[in-house]
Amino acid sequence: MRAVHFGAGNIGRGFIGSLLAASGYDVVFVDVNEQIVRLLKERGEYRVIVAGERREEQWVRGVSALNSQTEREKVIEAIADADLVTTAVGPPILPAIAPLVVDGLKQRFATRQKPLHVIACENMIAGTEALKQHILAHLSEAEQQLASKHVGFLNCAVDRIVPNQTNDDPLAVTVEPFFEWAIEARNVIGTVPPIQGAHFVADLGPYIERKLFTVNTGHALAAYLGYLRNYKTVQEAMNDEGIRLNVEQALSESGAVLVKKHGWDANEHRAYIDTTIGRFMNPSLSDDILRVARSPIRKLGPNDRLVAPATQYCTLFGSVPAGLAKGIAALLRFDDASDAEAAALQQTIAHHGIEGALRQYAGLESAHPLVAAVREEYDKMRKSH
Ligand SMILES: NC(=O)C1=CN([C@@H]2O[C@H](COP(=O)(O)OP(=O)(O)OC[C@H]3O[C@@H](n4cnc5c(N)ncnc54)[C@H](O)[C@@H]3O)[C@@H](O)[C@H]2O)C=CC1
Numbered sequence: 289m290r291a292v293h294f295g296a297g298n299i300g301r302g303f304i305g306s307l308l309a310a311s312g313y314d315v316v317f318v319d320v321n322e323q324i325v326r327l328l329k330e331r332g333e334y335r336v337i338v339a340g341e342r343r344e345e346q347w348v349r350g351v352s353a354l355n356s357q358t359e360r361e362k363v364i365e366a367i368a369d370a371d372l373v374t375t376a377v378g379p380p381i382l383p384a385i386a387p388l389v390v391d392g393l394k395q396r397f398a399t400r401q402k403p404l405h406v407i408a409c410e411n412m413i414a415g416t417e418a419l420k421q422h423i424l425a426h427l428s429e430a431e432q433q434l435a436s437k438h439v440g441f442l443n444c445a446v447d448r449i450v451p452n453q454t455n456d457d458p459l460a461v462t463v464e465p466f467f468e469w470a471i472e473a474r475n476v477i478g479t480v481p482p483i484q485g486a487h488f489v490a491d492l493g494p495y496i497e498r499k500l501f502t503v504n505t506g507h508a509l510a511a512y513l514g515y516l517r518n519y520k521t522v523q524e525a526m527n528d529e530g531i532r533l534n535v536e537q538a539l540s541e542s543g544a545v546l547v548k549k550h551g552w553d554a555n556e557h558r559a560y561i562d563t564t565i566g567r568f569m570n571p572s573l574s575d576d577i578l579r580v581a582r583s584p585i586r587k588l589g590p591n592d593r594l595v596a597p598a599t600q601y602c603t604l605f606g607s608v609p610a611g612l613a614k615g616i617a618a619l620l621r622f623d624d625a626s627d628a629e630a631a632a633l634q635q636t637i638a639h640h641g642i643e644g645a646l647r648q649y650a651g652l653e654s655a656h657p658l659v660a661a662v663r664e665e666y667d668k669m670r671k672s673h
């Protein structure tokens with residue numbers, strides 16, 4: 289079995305590549321980072337360091353790599369022959385990799401009939417569906433029909449905290465022990481691809497919402513509030529009792545939405561929240577606040593980790609979720625100069641105020657009750673930070 293994986297970064301090497309290799313796939317990483325590509329080619333293996341109460345090392349073997357900029361033809365050939373194409377490149381990069389996948393598919397349609405599954409492992413709702421639309425835009429009608437017969441596009445939710453790496457060995461990757469990979473089975477063609485450690489579910493909706501509106505919501509709160517208090521890591525921020533209580537409050541709010549919407553057992557969801565908070569506090573990891581806070585415009589999106597649970601809370605309960613409103617206000621204060629989206633967000637706020645930014649990026653009209661609550665928190669933060 290062969291898997292072509294786009295993005296040999298933190299989650300690519302530390303999670304997806306490692307599970308695929310353990311499942312018996314020959315994993316071909318595709319990346320634009322020449323150093324990582326060269327080292328993967330030279331060594332064909334790398335180390336995953338699992339940082340829990342005990343430190344455990346695992347070797348991922350039988351891997352290779354290609355540079356998508358300089359080895360286009362080889363990538364196309366690899367896709368033409370693959371059983372699985374996965375990605376972990378970040379949502380904004382999906383349109384950029386689509387043309388290469390398209391060329392691989394075209395070559396494949398001409399020579400092979402076996403099914404291919406495509407899984408985008410990104411922090412977003414319906415990430416694979418988004419990639420599929422970028423791909424279909426480049427295919428003729430006849431090719432689209434072939435794709436619907438032979439290519440299964442599977443949405444998924446991926447969960448493992450893999451911080452920015454500080455190991456001396458550029459290939460070694462430190463990860464947390466916890467992981468969850470839920471893949472939607474509905475578009476499988478033929479048999480489910482064998483992936484050890486992943487679980488196939490009939491409906492991904494509840495899984496991706498649970499993950500995005502708990503792990504990513506809480507993480508975003510910790511990062512944006514931590515940034516305002518000059519902490520450098522999520523672990524430092526979470527050890528600040530005020531921030532931890534804010535995170536807990538926001539997760540109780542998003543949790544109330546999830547429990548009501550999906551009819552879950554409230555105690556089970558509370559246990560999931562507690563596990564998640566424990567993961568944020570893992571003393572064996574050091575997770576840079578700037579990594580978790582990155583791309584605030586994307587994170588302010590109407591379907592993303594803060595605004596989606598907050599607006600759903602307003603609708604379901606008829607009141608404003610104070611903890612989530614605080615998280616959104618803190619996001620609007622995130623002005624790290626090295627983050628292009630933070631700079632663009634601050635420009636928008638300077639020209640159109642936070643109401644303008646909330647309208648433009650979160651789709652919130654000024655009359656929405658959430659806007660007044662965010663404004664109130666934002667003004668308080670402006671005075672104190
Ligand atoms: N790090 C984490 O804990 C988790 C990350 N994710 C998601 O996984 C995705 C990747 O995140 P990370 O691994 O943290 O980021 P990362 O920055 O460590 O890795 C991204 C990789 O994609 C590569 N890349 C960029 N443009 C490319 C292109 N055109 N073709 C091929 N490769 C390209 C980069 O060189 C880099 O190696 C994101 O969507 C993120 O939300 C999801 C769950 C956990």
Ligand SMILES: O=P(O)(O)OC[C@H]1O[C@](O)(CO)[C@@H](O)[C@@H]1O
Nearest residue numbers: 411448449503504507508580582
């Ligand atoms: O990868 P994104 O969407 O920029 O957000 C960072 C978040 O993703 C994760 O890396 C994994 O879910 C979390 O550690 C963090 O909440």
